[in-house]
Amino acid sequence: MLTQILINGILKGGLYALMAMGMSLIWGVMNIINIAHGSFIMLGAYTTYWFFTLYGMDPFVSVLLSMALIFFLGFFIQKYIINFVIGASLFITLLLAFGIEILINNLALLFWTADVRSVQVTYGGANIEILGAVIPTVRLFAFLLAIAVSVILFIIMNKTWLGRAIRSTAQDLEAARLNGVNVGKIYSITFGIGTAVAAAAGTLWAVIFPISPTMGGHLTLKSFVVTIIGGLGTMMGPLVGGLSLGIVESLGTNWFGSTFENLISFTILVLVLIFKPNGILGKKE
Amino acid sequence: MAERKVVLEGKELTKDFKGLRANENVSFKLFESEILGLIGPNGAGKTTLVNMISGALSITSGDVIYNGRSIKGLKPYQIGRLGLIRTYQIVKPFPGMSVLENISVGAMFGSKDKVYNSKESKEKAEEIAVFVGLSDLKNQRADQLNIASKKRLEIAKALAARPKVVLFDEVMAGLNPKEIDSAVHLIKKIRDTGISIIVIEHVMRAIKAISDRIFVLHHGVKIAEGEPDDVLNDEEVIKAYLGKRYKQLVS
């Protein structure tokens, strides 16, 4: 029984980790908290739904297309909207992000209605047994894909020229500029990558849970919690934070009941912020 | 000769950061109504020392005695209310407020020995603006001042807080020679009202003109303390500033 709970927690945690990765990247590099983060997850979920429903594409295949589409959307939003307020005070940027969230969510409501939808893949009912715990196969695949995307992101950030440029921009804006890095373009690319990763998380969400245009807000908050717990500034942070939160939530809801899920995660958030604001792995500012 | 009163004393002050010892066993005495110059090359630990005295940084070991009582462990605002005020190397006026409002804040708060209500504070602020020579600019926004006026404002704010001791952290940096002379004159005027002052400085011209005594930090350790002429001609001090090359030049 305990194994089942733990494994459920780990699987959920992997999904949480992927969700948070995009937010953590944007936050770490551009010092922007993307309040609209959940909206991009939602968009990823919906593109997956439409590829599946209209063209019969398997989500695990169309995820790449979704990511590409959302990458360009994020890129343009950063370049032509967010760019205008990057230098402004904190709540100005937060407000802008809220405005974008409202815009995207309501456009989605307009075009796709508030009906709840889901992606029912043919193998959706299959289960697999690991260590005595019964797991739906889709969840396992989703977990594996989350890990795969994380690894790819890690490779990009650490082994490519682009990753180096992004990291140097995060560390020292002026120094990066002096080294010939086109900071504006890096910002747009980073935002694009962040939203693309969020879209991937949305794809995985869609195969497991039902989706609706307003699903994003809740997920943005969850991503905060994960990012804070894991700590900013490292790629491993969201992974550690996501897994931790997934396991704690799984244990907690098992003991106290599912209505306590939110109470648990947000109390943890507040406690972590008060006592260890740099998170488990975060670097000291 | 009458025994001069010690208003501030540092006893074997040590500050460790993770793996770095910024100050080691620094001891000093500040006498009443004197100007003590604190000098040393960059990175010598001067601002760290000031931060320990003012409560902004915790003290790893040692003590700070102010008017006979230990202030180790007190919070910055508590130390401020005791009449020990510091200024900042990178000046910190309240940017959106006017010069007069800035000085008023100093008068409203500061030493709890004398408490002004908000009306009295504004009157006091006017007086101080005159004393430091900022009367003409009193309604200017603080972030629109030039560097010399900003430094003057920093001094005015500190004064308004009714200090017994002031720590001026590089208040001359960025000033031209004429402005430096003005600042020296102002600080001496302040000392003459009975306030005891520690001045951290790099500008040699100012230090020589202003200090009654000088003490020198190098690599976090005190290497000299005494009359300006003695200290500034001390071989160790000169070496610290010019480095090993001086020894080679001389020999």
Next chain:
Amino acid sequence: MKGTLIGFALIIIIGVLVPFTAGNFAIRLATDIVIFAILASSWNIIGGYTGYASFGNIVFFGVGAYATAVLMSKAGLGFYPALILSGLIAGLYGFAIGFPILRLKGHYFAIATLGLAEATKALVQNLGLTEGNSGMYLPMPEMGIDASYMFFYFNALGILLILLVIMYFILNTKLGYGFVAIREDEDAADSIGINTTIFKSISFGLSGLFTGMAGSVYAYQQGFIKPEPVFIVTKTVKMIVMAVFGGVGSLFGPVIGAVSIELIANYLSEHFLVIHTIFFGTIIILAVIFAPKGIMDIITARKKIGLSYFLENIRKNRV
């Protein structure tokens, strides 16, 4: 001083005239506007004057609403005692929780307040006292329909006026100067002898007190409350947008912001039912990009406002 008196006069005159020149629907709208004005002005205390941008102020609204529901329907209190107690409860909540939370700065503080709001909502959803997710009923006001519209309107207006008057006085005293000093430079404020910890908590507590009272009026007016609407995060966004739109850190800015935004939103929802929220989102984006200092800045600016004002705003904030 003169501007302030004009501002108060306008609010009182317009405020008193509205209900007598319009029907119940308009009074209801006006009540909503006044409640938002209270929310925005309260946010202004901690966010505008003290510089701590709270994104979870809605928590006090919810606490005030639920405190009133519990006090009136379970403890049998009358509205006015419940109103005052609810305000005090919300205020004390803010004051106490302020100690740990206000040690955080910038983004971390904003998120902590969001987490606080969500955690408090989750708590209310799981507590027997507050009937969990089922919602709570409040007693009906013992008066006719028309009278009740006036009742709620004038109570809200009264709270707004009290808030503004108190703020006006505070801003000229040490407390107010302390708040602003903390916003401008907290280190310098510390060094000069300001106990920033207490001051910040007082600011947060005051913010909570009035927000809680607004929640109290709302709860009694609605007659039935559930956790989700009274703790809804988008309302916090709305109050901040109103404060920013009107002019953060000015006394009447948030009021102007609340009036403008609510009127615009109401007009849009009447005429463009389907897409009014889309317009709303677009307006937020445009306002934030072109006029981040708000309407008050435009009203009180000495220099001429032309195209260059808006372009200057863009240029200043770009990468």
